[in-house]
Amino acid sequence: MKIVIVSILALGFAAGGAVAAPAGGDPVRGKQLYYDHGCYGCHGYGGQTGAWNLVGTSSPIVNNAQAFLFFLRQRGGFSPMIPSLAMPRFSEAALPDAQALDIQAYIKTFKLDAPDVDSIPLMGQIEASAAKSYDPGK
Ligand code: HEC
Incomplete structure (x- = not known):
């Protein structure tokens, strides 16, 4: 009898686990969806150009699932207190x-994927030239 109860419980947890929200998304599917929903139009193909940078940020909106969903939905379906077309x-x-x-x-x-400034020779020349012409005493 004990075994039966344990297996029923186990089945229950297995079914519950399947219904629960996914622990994390799938980046391969996400890539297609990022294009399909036009995110790239404002954030660039790599999240580094356009309206708002999405790369290398500690923003919870980028890094936390609940914050991300809240952000996407906050203006959805109701009239916002602070309207934004952005x-x-x-x-x-x-x-x-x-x-x-x-x-x-x-x-x-x-x-x-931006290169290090020091690895671009022209940037080095501009820096050196600027340093030469900069004289706070003048
Ligand atoms: C019409 C332009 C536009 C489109 C399309 C767009 N965004 Fe944005 N996004 C912005 C702007 C502008 C901001 C800056 C903040 C704001 O508007 O609240 C932003 C902010 C964000 C942030 C917050 C970043 C942070 O540092 O906290 C995330 C995450 C984000 N967008 C994801 C997406 C996703 C995912 C899509 C597609 C489903 C998308 N965006 C589509 C313009 C856009």
């Missing part, structure tokens, strides 16, 4: 939670 509304009907989390997972794979 970032569109993404209601759950337009972008379900699971898909939004896929996009977040993809955004989290973005890496800064």
Whole structure:
């Protein structure tokens, strides 16, 4: 009898686990969704250009699932106190939670790809020239 109860409990947990929200999104699916929903139009293909940088930030909106979903939904489906046309509304009907989390997972794979300033010879020449002509005594 004990074994039966334990297995029923185990089954219950297994089923519950399958229904629960996914622990994290899938960045491969997220890549397609990032394009499909036009995120790249304002944030660039790698999240580094356009309206708002998404790379190398400690913003909880980028890094925390609940904050990310809250941010996407905050202006969705109701009239906001502070209207903004900057970032569109993404209601759950337009972008379900699971898909939004896929996009977040993809955004989290973005890496800064700007070269180090010191590795660009022309930047070194400009810096040296600026340092030569800069004289705070003048
Ligand atoms: C029309 C331009 C536009 C589009 C399209 C757009 N965004 Fe944004 N996004 C912005 C702007 C502007 C901000 C700056 C803050 C604001 O508007 O509240 C922003 C901010 C963000 C932030 C907050 C970053 C931080 O540092 O906290 C995230 C995350 C984000 N966008 C994700 C997305 C995703 C995901 C999509 C696609 C589903 C998307 N954006 C589509 C313009 C856009």
